[in-house]
Amino acid sequence: MSLFKSIAVRVAQGTQYIKDPRRADPVGFRGRLAVGAAECSTGCDACVAACPTGAITLNPVRVDLGRCVSCGDCVPVCPSARLSFTNDFRLACTDRDGLILSAERPAPDPVKVSEALHRRFGRSLKLRSVSAGGCSGCELEVNALGNVNFDIGRYGIDIVASPRHADGLVLTGPITRNMAEPLQVCWDAMPEPKLVIAVGACAISGSPFEGADTLERGFLERFRPTLYVPGCPPHPLTFICGILDLLGIPS
Amino acid sequence: MNAFLLMDVGVPAAVVIRLVAVAVTLVLARRVTASRYVALGGSILASILTVAVAISVLIGGSSADGLLFRHSASGIALSYSVTPLSAWFLMVLGLIAIPTAIYSMAYFAHSVAPARTAFVGSAFNVMLGAVELVFTASDVIMFLFAWELMTLATATLVATEHEQRTSRRAAYLYLVMSHVGTGCLLGGFLVLSAAAGSASFPSMLAGNVLHGLTRDGVFLLFFLGFAVKAGIVPFHVWLPEAHPAAPSSVSALMSSVLITAGVYGLFRVCAFGLGVPALGWGLTLSALGTVSAIMGVLYALTQTDLKRLLAYSTIENAGIMALGLGASMLAMTDSHPALATLAAAASLAHVLNHAVFKGLLFLGAGSVVMGTGTRQLEQFGGLLRRMPWTGLFFLVGSMSIAGLPLLNGFISEWLTFQALLLGFHTTPGFSRLNYPLSGALLALTSALAAACFVKVFGISFLALPRSPAAAEAHESPRAMLAPQAFLAASCVGLGLFPGVVLNGLSSVLASLPGLQPSSLMSWGGLEMASPSQFDHVIPAMFGMALLGGLLAAGLLSTRTRFAIRREPTWGCGGELSARTEYTASAFSKPLVMVFQAIYRPTRQVETLAQVSPYFTQEVRYRSEMEPTFERYVYGPLLRAVLGVANGMKVLQAGSLHAYIGYVLALAVGLMLLVWWRG
Amino acid sequence: MIPTILEGVRAFGLAILQAVLMLTLAPLLKTLIKMMKARLQNRQGPPLLQGYYDLAKLFRKEAVRSETASWVFVAGPRVYFAAAVSATALIPVLISAAPLEVAGGILLLVGTLALGRFALATAALDTGSAFGGMGSSRDMTIAALAEPALMLGLFTSALAAGTLNLGALVRHALAQGVTFHPSDVLAFAGLFIIVIAETGRVPVDNPATHLELTMIHEAMLLEYSGPDLALVEWASAVKELLYLTLLVDLFMPFGMATGTAPLALVVSLLAWAFKVFVLAIAVTATESMNAKLRLFRVPELVSISLGLAFLALTIRFL
DSSP, X not given: OHHHHHHHHHHHHOOOSOSOGGGOOOTTOOOOEEEOSSOOOTTOOHHHHHOTTOOEETTTTEEETTTOOOOOTHHHHOTTOOEEEOOOOOOOBSSSGGGEEESSSOSXXXXXXXXXXXXXXXXXXXXXXXXXXXXXXXXXXXXXXXXXXXXXXXXXXXXOSSGGGOSEEEEESOOBHHHHHHHHHHHHXXXXXXXXXXXXXXXXXXXXXXXXXXXXXXXXXXXXXSEEEOSSSOOHHHHHHHHHHHHTOOO | OOHHHHHHHHHHHHHHHHXXXXXXXXXXXXXXXXXXXXHHHHHHHHHHHHHHHHHHHHHHOSOEEEEEEEETTTTEEEEEEEOHHHHHHHHHXXXXXXHHHHHHHHHHHHHSOXXXXXXXXXXXXXXXXXXXXXXXXXXXXXXXXXXXXHHHHHHHHHTTTTTSHHHHHHHHHHHHHHHXXXXXXXXXXXXXXXXXXXXXXXXXXXXXXXXXXXXXXXXXXXXHHHHHHHTOTTSOTTHHHHHHHSOHHHHHHIIIIIHHHHHHHIIIXXXXXXXXXXXXXXXXXXHHHHHHHHHHHHHHHHOOBHHHHHHHHHHHHHHHHHHHHHHHHXXXXXXXXXXXXXXXXXXXXHHHHHHHHHHHHHHHHHHHHHHHSOOBGGGOOOHHHHOHHHXXXXXXXXXXXXXXXXXXXXXXXXXXXXXXXXXXXXXXXXXXXXXXXXXHHHHHHHHHHHHHHHHXXXXXXXXXXXXXXXXXXXXXXXXXXXXXXXXXXXXXXXXXXXHHHHHHHHHHHHHSTTOOGGGSOEEOSSOEEOGGGSOEEOHHHHHHHHHHHHHHHHHHTTOOOSOOEEEOOOOTTSOOOGGGSOOHHHHHHHHHHHTHHHHOOEEEEEEEESSOTTSEEEEEEEEEOOOHHIIIIIHHHHXXXXXXXXXXXXXXXXXXXXXXXXXXXXXXXXXXXXXXXX | OOOOXXXXXXXXXXXXXXXXXXXXXXXXXXXXXXXXXXXXXXXXXXXXXXXXXXXXXXXXXXXXXXXXXXXXXXXXXXXXXXXXXXXXXXXXXXXXXXXXXXXXXXXXXXXXXXXXXXHHHHHHHTTOOHHHHHXXXXXXXXXXXXXXHHHHHHHHHHHHHTOSOHHHHHHHHHHHOSOOOHHHHHHHHHHHHHHHHHTTOTTTOOTTOOOGGGOSSGGGXXXXXXHHHHHHHHHHHHHHHHHXXXXXXXXXXXXXXXXXXXXXXXXXXHHHHHHHHHHHHHHHHHHHHOOOOOXXXXXXXXXXXXXXXXXXXXXXHO
16 A cells, blocks of 8 residues: 555655754855955955955955855955855844954854744744745745755744734845835734844845845835845755744754 | 404405505505505505414414305305415415515615506505415315416516516516416316316315326326426426516515415325325425425526526525425325424425525515615625625525524424435335435535525625625615514524424424324424434524634633734735625636536637737626526427417418308317217 | 423533533644654654644734624634534533533534534635635535535434434444444545545645645635634634544444543543544545645545445445
């Protein structure tokens, strides 16, 4: 009978979900950009010129994770080899400024548990995903959250079919003019209490479309995101660890 | 009034009141308001009298007989007889006629042309008087006279708006089919009275007059005649045309009461007047009843005209009444009087319950049509905000017709199920499987009816208005709301106190030959229990449990500290308007597709584009259900009749000599016949 | 045969206790099936108490209601909940009697569930969105098709026991001891299909889908939030537990307590929990091994169920 066959296949495959996301090891992941302590050559702005989204500023060298698209162009052009990518995926932050890394602050501040959110959503958080004009890269990673590897459902977190059922809005994409109104309607349709999670470089800063006149990002000024998940696209583990830390869920 | 006096003069007094009302109405024809009040007031008075007589007969258990008219010179006497069975139907009639008359006082003012009010008011009285006479007739002449008068009065009411072709056609179709039916009745009565040697019902319908094949033939004639009036498939084709064409309060009466005239005939003559029914009779009635029930509701699902939908639903319920009666006849054939009693009780209870909720629904439909100016479901929407009371009462009616517990539809459905399932035990052999199968089909019917009325109520009263007519609808005046409130309260009352219905039925069942009401079942005011502990139901007790559940739901949902926020409906961020709402046709589309074999829908889609075929400007969609009965039953029949008629045109040569020749030939032939027989 | 005041109070007390039991265990059943499905898919699945966490959170959220909606929209979830909860009083769970069995049997049970469905379907039309209309239309269609098969399946057991009263049916089965009739297999299969259809599980409906075009039951719920949504979700879970308990009552009532002795009740509770667990595994297996059917294939499935029930009836009585 096919049931027995399914069970046999299942036993043969073994478990595939990552048991503890906080201690996972994403091999080959281009994660946090580390700024080394070496001195810059005087007048050198090779990294700034190489960065397509203007994520790097000088004096001192600062990398804005919210703008970085992990293209890697800045690494080979630095004469002092100050920039390098690490494997670190714990990049989420509750504060926009916390995403700006430098030699003094090499990693975003760890996400602190919000007591209020832990009481409300510590055991059950439902998310509504809105794609506000992006390339769908972040949407694919958000979809991957529910798959066999990451299985975000085991923490009581699910993506739901209607904003009326949702507690949190997962925003991906730079918020184009055409999506600004539907995004606002979706937010209004969600019942209180609710929060916004900005996922991906486009959502956090609009880059690489920052400054274009087809964007309308007023929504983020009216409703400040509770969690920023940087990356282009962010690794599902970044998202998961960020959420788990915010809600105080043990893994 | 002394009960005896009432029983003695009640019926003649009612007839006299109606006659007087008709006369005064016609005299006052110019004064519209006065004639309206006189006609309807007189009708109310007469109905009160007949209901009083009916109730006293039901309580007392003995018939009220008397003389209506006597011409001493010729010896012609028209007598009436209110048997318990007649009393039941009279009570149902009065129960619906009184609220309908009150409703019509305001309704006719708005929806009937002033010049016609007097005529409509008189026709109203004539129709009701004729039905009362049908129920109380105790000889053939009276019965046929009243039957024909009822048909004619109804036809005139159907043709109220005779400048519209559909009304004229509906009235014509109704007249033709009714007369074919009446012809069959006439034939049956002739044979029966010839065999009995008398034209009075007690001797004709004693049950031992006819035997063998003659009896079967007479049954068939009577069945045809009464089935046309009751709207049993395949004789139902006049119903969806005629009922919507009449003014809504008259439609209410037609659906609740005129149908029951056919059912009365089936009970009085076919089931209990020709002796113990043969096997084929019960089978015919149950089979056609089941088919009517299913076809009725299936066609109702696809209608977008509110009143036509209700008319098809009437066909469905007439089928359920026929099913109950058929089961009763089958039980009598197999000599199971207890089961026969139960099934007959189920059928009679459904007569009452259907009259109440169908009357309510039609009155509500009348309010809606008056408020919006249209009958099309696709134009309604959001009426609950503009017509809150009509909506509430219509909801009660919809829930009753869906057979939901605590309302009266559930009661008669429960009784019918009991009859069908108990029949299983008493029938040996393979045919016993009919019973659970009929039960399953009855369940299908009631579930389809629920789907149909979710559609009707939801599309009409909820969400956004789909047309300016609906957006500016106005609520009905109180005179039209009060009768609906009364009928809605009756739905609830009859649902919670089923014993009342069964108490009323006990004398009726006792008066029918071959039934054993004492072994029927037990009941109190609040409960019903079927024989040998088969099933037991106390709706009121369950109602308390439901209230408890509502209380729990209320308590659980008040603990949030947020106030309720109103936002536009979620439509995926797009704009929602009345155009994006579900339509009535869309709602029933899945069922149309499932039952494609029965509906045989045809579809025509036309896209029009000017610049290029890729830029469509207009899409035209046309969908049609195949009119199965009209095409495959009546079409060939009509063609055959017309063919014969055409063939006989030869005889009408137009020559006077030919006609004189025919008369001469007939006279010679008759003389030869008399000489040969003598 | 109306019960006396004392009997009535006792009956209602038992009904309340039974309702509380069913309400308490229903979210557990729902999450158990989700967890087992997840395990079969190589995931971990939600913790067993997830159903309770979700309900607790929903009850404390704001209720956002549509501007176009009227009192019917608010009444819908409440009537649905009340119907599901009061229906639990009509079936025997731990003892071989239903608390309110004098109030009604199979017909009243089916009627009550129909009442809940009517309320929810009507309220879904109140939102004025195409989702609500579509969900309402499809749900009423499937229900209309499933009703004859459900009735026929229930009638088979009822006619064998000679009563439509569920308490008496169970008592009759217990009195006969552990018997097995071949028609039971067919009747069970037929009714199992109907239970899948009525509780909205694969292959009839996918409870976890986000695509509105594939929704049947979920589409009616898209507009509810906060306590309204919590009531509907809870009532759906109770309905599911009710249907599985009904299957247990009709086909395997052994182990049920015949009195109110504490030890017998504990045994009965464990037996009932075990049987429901086995049925939950059957539901999980059905969901995991089948794909969702196209909407217009569901009538074929339901007619298979009807055929099975009819066969069971024929075999049993001929």
